[in-house]
Amino acid sequence: MSEVVKIKNLHKSFGKNEILKGIDFSVNYGEVVCLIGSSGSGKSTLLRCINMLEHADKGEILFHGENVLEKGYDVTKYRAKLGMVFQQFNLFDNKTVLDNCTVGQIKVLKKNKEEARQIAMKYLEKVGMDAYINAKPRQLSGGQKQRVAIARALSMEPEALLFDEPTSALDPEMVGEVMKVMKDLADSGLTMLVVTHEMSFARDVSNRVVFMDKGVIVEDDIPANIFNNPKNERTREFLKRAIEKY
Protein backbone atom coordinates (compact mmCIF):
# COMPACT_ATOMS: atom_id res chain seq x y z
CA MET A 1 0.00 0.00 0.00
CA SER A 2 1.31 3.44 -0.88
CA GLU A 3 1.11 6.44 1.35
CA VAL A 4 -0.89 9.61 0.72
CA VAL A 5 1.01 11.48 3.41
CA LYS A 6 3.91 10.34 5.52
CA ILE A 7 4.93 12.33 8.57
CA LYS A 8 8.36 12.19 10.12
CA ASN A 9 9.33 13.58 13.52
CA LEU A 10 6.85 16.47 13.42
CA HIS A 11 7.13 19.17 16.10
CA LYS A 12 4.88 22.14 16.73
CA SER A 13 4.85 24.67 19.56
CA PHE A 14 2.60 27.58 20.34
CA GLY A 15 4.91 29.90 22.26
CA LYS A 16 6.48 27.85 25.02
CA ASN A 17 3.78 25.26 24.83
CA GLU A 18 4.91 22.22 22.84
CA ILE A 19 1.82 20.64 21.33
CA LEU A 20 3.37 18.04 19.02
CA LYS A 21 6.47 16.32 20.32
CA GLY A 22 7.76 14.29 17.41
CA ILE A 23 4.99 12.61 15.45
CA ASP A 24 5.73 9.74 13.05
CA PHE A 25 2.78 8.42 11.16
CA SER A 26 1.30 7.89 7.73
CA VAL A 27 -1.99 7.48 5.93
CA ASN A 28 -2.26 4.99 3.07
CA TYR A 29 -4.52 5.17 0.04
CA GLY A 30 -8.00 3.79 0.72
CA GLU A 31 -7.51 3.78 4.46
CA VAL A 32 -9.86 5.24 7.06
CA VAL A 33 -7.76 6.34 10.02
CA CYS A 34 -9.26 7.71 13.22
CA LEU A 35 -7.30 9.97 15.52
CA ILE A 36 -8.57 9.72 19.07
CA GLY A 37 -7.42 11.20 22.35
CA SER A 38 -8.53 13.64 25.00
CA SER A 39 -8.84 17.40 24.40
CA GLY A 40 -5.46 19.07 24.19
CA SER A 41 -3.66 15.92 23.12
CA GLY A 42 -2.70 17.56 19.81
CA LYS A 43 -4.95 15.66 17.40
CA SER A 44 -6.50 18.75 15.81
CA THR A 45 -3.13 20.50 15.68
CA LEU A 46 -1.68 17.49 13.87
CA LEU A 47 -4.53 17.60 11.35
CA ARG A 48 -4.08 21.35 10.82
CA CYS A 49 -0.32 20.87 10.42
CA ILE A 50 -0.91 18.21 7.77
CA ASN A 51 -3.05 20.65 5.80
CA MET A 52 -0.56 23.49 6.47
CA LEU A 53 -3.18 25.62 8.22
CA GLU A 54 -0.60 25.58 11.00
CA HIS A 55 3.07 25.53 10.18
CA ALA A 56 5.05 22.78 11.83
CA ASP A 57 8.33 23.92 13.38
CA LYS A 58 10.35 20.83 12.63
CA GLY A 59 10.05 17.52 10.82
CA GLU A 60 8.80 16.42 7.43
CA ILE A 61 5.44 15.99 5.78
CA LEU A 62 5.92 13.92 2.64
CA PHE A 63 3.33 14.07 -0.12
CA HIS A 64 4.18 12.01 -3.20
CA GLY A 65 7.70 11.83 -1.82
CA GLU A 66 8.14 15.61 -1.56
CA ASN A 67 8.47 17.46 1.71
CA VAL A 68 5.71 20.09 1.72
CA LEU A 69 7.50 22.08 4.45
CA GLU A 70 10.38 22.75 2.06
CA LYS A 71 10.90 26.37 0.97
CA GLY A 72 9.18 27.17 -2.29
CA TYR A 73 6.79 24.20 -2.23
CA ASP A 74 3.43 25.13 -3.80
CA VAL A 75 1.23 24.98 -0.73
CA THR A 76 -2.02 26.01 -2.42
CA LYS A 77 -1.79 23.17 -4.95
CA TYR A 78 -1.08 20.72 -2.15
CA ARG A 79 -4.02 21.91 -0.08
CA ALA A 80 -6.36 21.54 -3.05
CA LYS A 81 -5.49 17.84 -3.10
CA LEU A 82 -6.36 17.33 0.57
CA GLY A 83 -9.94 18.09 1.50
CA MET A 84 -10.78 19.38 4.95
CA VAL A 85 -14.00 19.30 6.95
CA PHE A 86 -14.12 21.52 10.03
CA GLN A 87 -15.82 21.27 13.38
CA GLN A 88 -17.52 24.63 12.83
CA PHE A 89 -18.42 23.76 9.17
CA ASN A 90 -16.93 27.06 7.91
CA LEU A 91 -19.17 27.29 4.88
CA PHE A 92 -18.64 30.51 2.94
CA ASP A 93 -21.41 32.63 4.47
CA ASN A 94 -21.68 34.91 1.45
CA LYS A 95 -22.31 32.07 -1.00
CA THR A 96 -25.18 29.72 -1.73
CA VAL A 97 -24.86 25.98 -1.16
CA LEU A 98 -24.09 25.43 -4.85
CA ASP A 99 -21.54 28.25 -5.03
CA ASN A 100 -19.80 26.89 -1.93
CA CYS A 101 -19.21 23.71 -3.90
CA THR A 102 -18.23 25.34 -7.21
CA VAL A 103 -16.05 28.31 -6.20
CA GLY A 104 -12.98 26.19 -5.47
CA GLN A 105 -13.36 24.19 -8.66
CA ILE A 106 -13.69 27.35 -10.76
CA LYS A 107 -11.04 29.49 -9.08
CA VAL A 108 -8.47 26.91 -8.00
CA LEU A 109 -8.94 24.00 -10.42
CA LYS A 110 -9.92 26.36 -13.29
CA LYS A 111 -12.90 24.26 -14.31
CA ASN A 112 -15.68 25.88 -16.34
CA LYS A 113 -18.95 26.73 -14.63
CA GLU A 114 -21.04 23.96 -16.16
CA GLU A 115 -18.53 21.24 -15.36
CA ALA A 116 -18.13 22.55 -11.80
CA ARG A 117 -21.88 22.60 -11.38
CA GLN A 118 -22.25 19.01 -12.51
CA ILE A 119 -19.54 17.79 -10.15
CA ALA A 120 -21.01 19.80 -7.29
CA MET A 121 -24.49 18.40 -7.96
CA LYS A 122 -23.11 14.87 -7.97
CA TYR A 123 -21.65 15.27 -4.49
CA LEU A 124 -24.54 17.34 -3.12
CA GLU A 125 -26.80 14.48 -4.18
CA LYS A 126 -24.49 12.04 -2.46
CA VAL A 127 -24.86 13.90 0.87
CA GLY A 128 -28.58 14.48 0.28
CA MET A 129 -28.37 18.27 0.00
CA ASP A 130 -29.12 18.74 -3.71
CA ALA A 131 -32.52 20.21 -2.88
CA TYR A 132 -30.96 23.16 -1.11
CA ILE A 133 -28.60 24.53 -3.79
CA ASN A 134 -30.10 28.03 -3.56
CA ALA A 135 -30.00 28.27 0.23
CA LYS A 136 -27.45 30.35 2.12
CA PRO A 137 -25.55 28.71 5.00
CA ARG A 138 -27.41 30.78 7.63
CA GLN A 139 -30.65 29.12 6.55
CA LEU A 140 -29.42 25.57 7.20
CA SER A 141 -29.24 23.43 10.31
CA GLY A 142 -25.89 22.30 11.68
CA GLY A 143 -26.17 18.82 10.22
CA GLN A 144 -27.15 20.22 6.83
CA LYS A 145 -24.22 22.65 6.92
CA GLN A 146 -21.78 19.87 7.69
CA ARG A 147 -23.12 17.73 4.86
CA VAL A 148 -22.68 20.67 2.46
CA ALA A 149 -19.16 21.16 3.84
CA ILE A 150 -18.41 17.52 3.03
CA ALA A 151 -19.81 17.98 -0.48
CA ARG A 152 -17.67 21.10 -0.90
CA ALA A 153 -14.54 19.17 0.05
CA LEU A 154 -15.51 16.24 -2.22
CA SER A 155 -16.17 18.59 -5.15
CA MET A 156 -12.44 19.30 -5.27
CA GLU A 157 -11.98 15.53 -5.83
CA PRO A 158 -9.14 15.35 -3.31
CA GLU A 159 -6.80 12.43 -2.76
CA ALA A 160 -7.78 12.27 0.88
CA LEU A 161 -10.25 13.96 3.17
CA LEU A 162 -9.35 15.27 6.63
CA PHE A 163 -12.12 15.60 9.22
CA ASP A 164 -11.56 17.77 12.29
CA GLU A 165 -14.16 16.63 14.86
CA PRO A 166 -16.96 16.88 12.27
CA THR A 167 -19.79 16.12 14.70
CA SER A 168 -18.59 17.85 17.87
CA ALA A 169 -20.51 21.06 17.22
CA LEU A 170 -23.74 19.30 16.30
CA ASP A 171 -26.88 18.69 18.29
CA PRO A 172 -27.11 15.00 19.19
CA GLU A 173 -29.99 14.32 16.80
CA MET A 174 -27.93 15.65 13.89
CA VAL A 175 -24.83 13.57 14.54
CA GLY A 176 -26.43 10.55 12.89
CA GLU A 177 -27.04 12.17 9.49
CA VAL A 178 -23.40 13.30 9.24
CA MET A 179 -22.06 9.97 10.49
CA LYS A 180 -24.11 8.13 7.89
CA VAL A 181 -22.61 10.24 5.11
CA MET A 182 -19.13 9.59 6.47
CA LYS A 183 -19.74 5.87 6.68
CA ASP A 184 -20.94 5.82 3.05
CA LEU A 185 -17.77 7.66 2.03
CA ALA A 186 -15.62 5.19 3.93
CA ASP A 187 -17.42 2.31 2.22
CA SER A 188 -16.81 3.90 -1.18
CA GLY A 189 -13.06 3.61 -0.61
CA LEU A 190 -12.23 7.28 0.04
CA THR A 191 -9.03 7.89 2.01
CA MET A 192 -10.04 9.53 5.28
CA LEU A 193 -8.25 10.84 8.33
CA VAL A 194 -10.78 11.59 11.05
CA VAL A 195 -10.24 13.33 14.37
CA THR A 196 -13.23 12.20 16.37
CA HIS A 197 -14.79 11.60 19.75
CA GLU A 198 -17.29 9.17 18.19
CA MET A 199 -15.86 5.90 19.46
CA SER A 200 -18.46 3.84 17.59
CA PHE A 201 -17.26 5.33 14.29
CA ALA A 202 -13.64 4.61 15.20
CA ARG A 203 -14.43 1.06 16.20
CA ASP A 204 -16.85 0.07 13.43
CA VAL A 205 -15.81 2.04 10.36
CA SER A 206 -12.08 2.75 10.53
CA ASN A 207 -9.23 0.52 9.37
CA ARG A 208 -6.83 1.94 11.91
CA VAL A 209 -7.05 3.88 15.13
CA VAL A 210 -4.32 6.21 16.36
CA PHE A 211 -4.41 7.17 20.01
CA MET A 212 -2.64 10.43 20.91
CA ASP A 213 -1.82 11.76 24.34
CA LYS A 214 0.19 14.85 25.36
CA GLY A 215 1.63 15.45 21.91
CA VAL A 216 2.80 11.94 21.10
CA ILE A 217 1.28 8.91 19.40
CA VAL A 218 0.80 6.31 22.11
CA GLU A 219 -0.75 3.55 20.09
CA ASP A 220 -1.41 2.96 16.38
CA ASP A 221 -3.24 -0.25 15.57
CA ILE A 222 -6.32 -1.86 14.03
CA PRO A 223 -9.54 -0.97 15.90
CA ALA A 224 -10.05 -4.49 17.28
CA ASN A 225 -6.72 -4.35 19.07
CA ILE A 226 -7.14 -0.80 20.36
CA PHE A 227 -10.63 -1.34 21.69
CA ASN A 228 -10.40 -4.92 22.93
CA ASN A 229 -6.79 -5.23 23.80
CA PRO A 230 -5.04 -1.86 24.35
CA LYS A 231 -1.35 -2.31 25.09
CA ASN A 232 -0.78 0.97 26.84
CA GLU A 233 -2.12 2.00 30.24
CA ARG A 234 -2.97 5.52 28.98
CA THR A 235 -5.04 4.10 26.11
CA ARG A 236 -6.93 1.88 28.51
CA GLU A 237 -7.74 4.77 30.82
CA PHE A 238 -8.82 7.05 27.98
CA LEU A 239 -11.11 4.42 26.47
CA LYS A 240 -12.65 3.68 29.84
CA ARG A 241 -13.49 7.34 30.33
CA ALA A 242 -14.60 7.83 26.73
CA ILE A 243 -16.94 4.89 26.77
CA GLU A 244 -18.46 5.97 30.09
CA LYS A 245 -19.06 9.45 28.70
CA TYR A 246 -20.61 8.53 25.37
Added chain:
Amino acid sequence: MATKTFWDWVGAIVSNYGQMFLSGAGTTMLIAITGTIIGFLIGLIVAIIRTIPVLPQDNKAKKVILKVANAIMAIYIEVFRGTPMMVQAMIVYYGLMEAFKIDLDPLTAGILIVSINTGAYMSEIVRGGIESIDEGQFDAAHAIGMTHWQTMTNVILPQAIRNILPATGNEFVINIKDTSVLNVISVTELFFATKTVKGIALRTFETFFVAGVIYLVLTFTVTRILRFIEKKMDGDDSYTIMASSSMPDQQFIKIRGGKHEHRQWLHDESDQK
Protein backbone atom coordinates in the same frame (compact mmCIF):
# COMPACT_ATOMS: atom_id res chain seq x y z
CA MET B 1 -37.90 100.25 0.89
CA ALA B 2 -39.84 98.13 3.39
CA THR B 3 -37.80 96.03 5.84
CA LYS B 4 -37.23 92.54 4.52
CA THR B 5 -37.95 89.54 6.75
CA PHE B 6 -35.64 86.54 7.11
CA TRP B 7 -37.63 84.55 4.56
CA ASP B 8 -37.64 87.47 2.12
CA TRP B 9 -33.85 87.45 2.21
CA VAL B 10 -33.68 83.69 1.84
CA GLY B 11 -36.05 83.86 -1.13
CA ALA B 12 -34.08 86.67 -2.74
CA ILE B 13 -30.76 84.89 -2.25
CA VAL B 14 -32.07 81.64 -3.67
CA SER B 15 -33.67 83.25 -6.71
CA ASN B 16 -30.69 85.49 -7.46
CA TYR B 17 -27.78 83.19 -6.68
CA GLY B 18 -29.39 79.72 -6.89
CA GLN B 19 -27.20 78.86 -9.86
CA MET B 20 -24.02 79.50 -7.83
CA PHE B 21 -25.25 77.34 -4.96
CA LEU B 22 -26.15 74.57 -7.36
CA SER B 23 -22.82 74.54 -9.13
CA GLY B 24 -21.05 74.66 -5.73
CA ALA B 25 -23.13 71.70 -4.53
CA GLY B 26 -22.28 69.90 -7.77
CA THR B 27 -18.55 70.37 -7.19
CA THR B 28 -18.93 69.28 -3.57
CA MET B 29 -20.67 66.07 -4.61
CA LEU B 30 -18.17 65.44 -7.41
CA ILE B 31 -15.27 65.66 -4.95
CA ALA B 32 -17.05 63.71 -2.23
CA ILE B 33 -18.17 60.86 -4.52
CA THR B 34 -14.86 60.54 -6.40
CA GLY B 35 -12.86 60.93 -3.20
CA THR B 36 -14.88 58.32 -1.33
CA ILE B 37 -14.72 55.79 -4.17
CA ILE B 38 -10.97 56.21 -4.75
CA GLY B 39 -10.37 56.26 -0.98
CA PHE B 40 -12.40 53.06 -0.64
CA LEU B 41 -10.28 51.36 -3.32
CA ILE B 42 -7.07 52.56 -1.65
CA GLY B 43 -8.40 51.17 1.63
CA LEU B 44 -9.14 47.78 0.06
CA ILE B 45 -5.73 47.48 -1.55
CA VAL B 46 -3.85 48.59 1.57
CA ALA B 47 -5.85 46.17 3.73
CA ILE B 48 -5.29 43.26 1.32
CA ILE B 49 -1.54 43.88 1.31
CA ARG B 50 -1.38 44.36 5.07
CA THR B 51 -3.12 41.02 5.69
CA ILE B 52 -0.83 38.93 3.45
CA PRO B 53 0.38 36.15 5.76
CA VAL B 54 4.12 35.63 6.05
CA LEU B 55 4.98 31.95 6.31
CA PRO B 56 8.22 30.49 7.64
CA GLN B 57 9.01 28.88 4.28
CA ASP B 58 8.56 32.10 2.26
CA ASN B 59 11.72 33.42 0.66
CA LYS B 60 13.69 36.38 2.01
CA ALA B 61 12.79 38.78 -0.81
CA LYS B 62 9.05 38.40 -0.17
CA LYS B 63 9.53 38.96 3.56
CA VAL B 64 11.62 42.12 3.01
CA ILE B 65 9.27 43.57 0.40
CA LEU B 66 6.27 42.98 2.64
CA LYS B 67 8.01 44.54 5.61
CA VAL B 68 8.94 47.70 3.65
CA ALA B 69 5.47 47.92 2.12
CA ASN B 70 3.84 47.56 5.54
CA ALA B 71 6.06 50.25 7.01
CA ILE B 72 5.22 52.66 4.18
CA MET B 73 1.50 52.00 4.57
CA ALA B 74 1.65 52.42 8.35
CA ILE B 75 3.36 55.81 7.91
CA TYR B 76 0.80 56.81 5.26
CA ILE B 77 -2.09 55.98 7.57
CA GLU B 78 -0.58 57.72 10.60
CA VAL B 79 0.35 60.89 8.71
CA PHE B 80 -2.93 61.37 6.88
CA ARG B 81 -5.11 60.52 9.85
CA GLY B 82 -2.98 62.57 12.19
CA THR B 83 -2.99 65.89 10.33
CA PRO B 84 -5.91 68.15 9.40
CA MET B 85 -7.14 67.90 5.83
CA MET B 86 -6.90 71.69 5.60
CA VAL B 87 -3.15 71.52 6.26
CA GLN B 88 -2.78 68.64 3.80
CA ALA B 89 -4.60 70.74 1.20
CA MET B 90 -2.22 73.68 1.67
CA ILE B 91 0.85 71.43 1.51
CA VAL B 92 -0.25 69.47 -1.53
CA TYR B 93 -1.57 72.43 -3.53
CA TYR B 94 0.90 75.21 -2.71
CA GLY B 95 3.73 72.94 -1.68
CA LEU B 96 3.80 71.05 -4.98
CA MET B 97 3.60 74.35 -6.81
CA GLU B 98 6.50 75.98 -4.95
CA ALA B 99 8.78 73.01 -4.55
CA PHE B 100 8.26 71.07 -7.76
CA LYS B 101 6.52 73.61 -10.02
CA ILE B 102 3.60 71.20 -10.35
CA ASP B 103 0.58 73.37 -11.00
CA LEU B 104 -2.53 71.32 -10.28
CA ASP B 105 -5.88 72.93 -10.87
CA PRO B 106 -7.71 73.30 -7.56
CA LEU B 107 -10.39 70.72 -8.37
CA THR B 108 -7.84 68.01 -9.21
CA ALA B 109 -5.86 68.86 -6.08
CA GLY B 110 -9.09 68.70 -4.06
CA ILE B 111 -10.06 65.26 -5.37
CA LEU B 112 -6.50 64.05 -4.80
CA ILE B 113 -6.46 65.21 -1.18
CA VAL B 114 -9.89 63.87 -0.28
CA SER B 115 -9.02 60.51 -1.90
CA ILE B 116 -5.73 60.10 -0.08
CA ASN B 117 -7.22 61.26 3.20
CA THR B 118 -10.23 58.94 2.89
CA GLY B 119 -7.89 56.12 1.88
CA ALA B 120 -6.06 56.40 5.19
CA TYR B 121 -9.29 56.11 7.17
CA MET B 122 -10.73 53.42 4.90
CA SER B 123 -7.58 51.30 5.28
CA GLU B 124 -8.27 51.03 8.98
CA ILE B 125 -12.00 50.52 8.47
CA VAL B 126 -11.39 47.72 5.95
CA ARG B 127 -8.81 46.13 8.24
CA GLY B 128 -11.42 46.13 11.01
CA GLY B 129 -13.92 44.61 8.59
CA ILE B 130 -11.51 41.84 7.61
CA GLU B 131 -10.65 41.10 11.23
CA SER B 132 -14.35 40.84 12.06
CA ILE B 133 -14.66 37.85 9.71
CA ASP B 134 -14.47 34.46 11.40
CA GLU B 135 -11.06 32.80 11.23
CA GLY B 136 -12.82 29.67 9.93
CA GLN B 137 -13.69 31.44 6.66
CA PHE B 138 -9.96 31.92 5.98
CA ASP B 139 -9.21 28.31 6.99
CA ALA B 140 -11.89 26.93 4.69
CA ALA B 141 -10.74 29.05 1.74
CA HIS B 142 -7.10 28.09 2.29
CA ALA B 143 -8.05 24.45 2.75
CA ILE B 144 -9.53 24.24 -0.77
CA GLY B 145 -6.33 25.73 -2.16
CA MET B 146 -7.21 29.38 -2.60
CA THR B 147 -4.40 31.93 -2.68
CA HIS B 148 -4.52 35.02 -0.43
CA TRP B 149 -5.90 37.08 -3.32
CA GLN B 150 -8.60 34.49 -4.17
CA THR B 151 -9.54 34.15 -0.51
CA MET B 152 -9.88 37.90 -0.18
CA THR B 153 -11.84 38.58 -3.35
CA ASN B 154 -14.15 35.55 -3.24
CA VAL B 155 -14.80 35.00 0.44
CA ILE B 156 -13.53 37.62 2.85
CA LEU B 157 -14.05 40.99 1.19
CA PRO B 158 -17.64 40.38 0.06
CA GLN B 159 -18.51 39.76 3.73
CA ALA B 160 -16.22 42.46 5.10
CA ILE B 161 -17.54 45.11 2.70
CA ARG B 162 -21.09 44.42 3.79
CA ASN B 163 -20.03 44.80 7.42
CA ILE B 164 -18.23 48.09 6.84
CA LEU B 165 -20.91 49.74 4.70
CA PRO B 166 -22.24 51.82 7.63
CA ALA B 167 -18.72 53.07 8.38
CA THR B 168 -18.15 53.78 4.69
CA GLY B 169 -21.38 55.75 4.61
CA ASN B 170 -20.05 57.76 7.52
CA GLU B 171 -16.90 58.57 5.56
CA PHE B 172 -19.00 59.65 2.60
CA VAL B 173 -21.10 62.00 4.74
CA ILE B 174 -17.97 63.39 6.40
CA ASN B 175 -16.48 63.98 2.96
CA ILE B 176 -19.51 65.93 1.79
CA LYS B 177 -19.09 68.26 4.75
CA ASP B 178 -15.30 68.34 4.85
CA THR B 179 -14.87 69.38 1.24
CA SER B 180 -15.66 72.80 2.71
CA VAL B 181 -12.06 73.03 3.97
CA LEU B 182 -10.91 72.95 0.36
CA ASN B 183 -12.00 76.58 0.07
CA VAL B 184 -8.49 77.37 1.34
CA ILE B 185 -7.13 76.29 -2.04
CA SER B 186 -10.04 78.05 -3.77
CA VAL B 187 -11.94 74.99 -4.97
CA THR B 188 -15.33 76.39 -5.93
CA GLU B 189 -17.29 73.94 -3.82
CA LEU B 190 -20.43 74.77 -1.87
CA PHE B 191 -18.73 76.62 1.00
CA PHE B 192 -16.60 78.70 -1.37
CA ALA B 193 -19.68 79.50 -3.46
CA THR B 194 -21.57 80.49 -0.31
CA LYS B 195 -18.80 82.85 0.75
CA THR B 196 -18.88 84.44 -2.70
CA VAL B 197 -22.66 84.88 -2.53
CA LYS B 198 -22.33 86.41 0.92
CA GLY B 199 -19.79 88.87 -0.45
CA ILE B 200 -22.29 90.04 -3.05
CA ALA B 201 -25.55 89.82 -1.06
CA LEU B 202 -23.97 91.07 2.19
CA ARG B 203 -26.25 88.86 4.28
CA THR B 204 -24.30 86.31 6.29
CA PHE B 205 -27.05 84.56 8.27
CA GLU B 206 -29.47 83.90 5.41
CA THR B 207 -26.77 82.91 2.93
CA PHE B 208 -25.23 80.33 5.22
CA PHE B 209 -28.69 79.14 6.25
CA VAL B 210 -29.31 78.24 2.62
CA ALA B 211 -25.91 76.48 2.47
CA GLY B 212 -26.75 74.52 5.62
CA VAL B 213 -30.04 73.34 4.16
CA ILE B 214 -28.29 72.23 0.97
CA TYR B 215 -25.65 70.29 2.94
CA LEU B 216 -28.39 68.62 4.96
CA VAL B 217 -30.33 67.62 1.83
CA LEU B 218 -27.13 66.16 0.32
CA THR B 219 -26.13 64.13 3.37
CA PHE B 220 -29.67 62.96 4.07
CA THR B 221 -30.12 61.74 0.50
CA VAL B 222 -26.79 59.91 0.62
CA THR B 223 -27.55 58.13 3.91
CA ARG B 224 -30.93 56.98 2.56
CA ILE B 225 -29.33 55.63 -0.61
CA LEU B 226 -26.67 53.78 1.39
CA ARG B 227 -29.30 52.26 3.65
CA PHE B 228 -31.08 51.02 0.53
CA ILE B 229 -27.86 49.46 -0.79
CA GLU B 230 -27.29 47.72 2.56
CA LYS B 231 -30.75 46.19 2.38
CA LYS B 232 -30.13 45.10 -1.21
CA MET B 233 -26.84 43.45 -0.24
CA ASP B 234 -28.46 41.49 2.58
CA GLY B 235 -30.66 39.89 -0.04
CA ASP B 236 -33.83 37.95 0.31
CA ASP B 237 -34.18 35.72 3.34
CA SER B 238 -36.08 33.00 1.53
CA TYR B 239 -34.95 30.27 -0.81
CA THR B 240 -36.48 27.68 -3.10
CA ILE B 241 -36.25 24.01 -2.43
CA MET B 242 -35.52 22.26 -5.71
CA ALA B 243 -37.02 18.93 -6.67
CA SER B 244 -34.68 16.25 -5.51
CA SER B 245 -34.21 12.56 -5.83
CA SER B 246 -33.68 12.41 -2.09
CA MET B 247 -36.90 14.18 -1.19
CA PRO B 248 -40.55 13.17 -1.48
CA ASP B 249 -42.24 14.75 -4.49
CA GLN B 250 -44.25 17.79 -3.45
CA GLN B 251 -46.19 20.10 -5.69
CA PHE B 252 -45.97 23.21 -3.65
CA ILE B 253 -43.70 24.17 -0.82
CA LYS B 254 -43.58 27.11 1.51
CA ILE B 255 -40.36 28.29 3.04
CA ARG B 256 -40.24 30.67 5.92
CA GLY B 257 -37.06 32.63 6.19
CA GLY B 258 -36.74 35.62 8.49
CA LYS B 259 -39.40 38.21 7.96
CA HIS B 260 -40.40 37.26 4.44
CA GLU B 261 -42.67 34.46 3.50
CA HIS B 262 -42.65 33.10 0.01
CA ARG B 263 -44.64 30.56 -1.88
CA GLN B 264 -42.99 29.02 -4.83
CA TRP B 265 -43.80 26.29 -7.32
CA LEU B 266 -41.33 23.46 -7.34
CA HIS B 267 -39.47 22.88 -10.56
CA ASP B 268 -40.48 19.48 -11.79
CA GLU B 269 -37.97 16.82 -12.76
CA SER B 270 -37.87 17.78 -16.45
CA ASP B 271 -37.05 21.39 -15.51
CA GLN B 272 -33.89 20.40 -13.75
CA LYS B 273 -32.29 18.63 -16.65
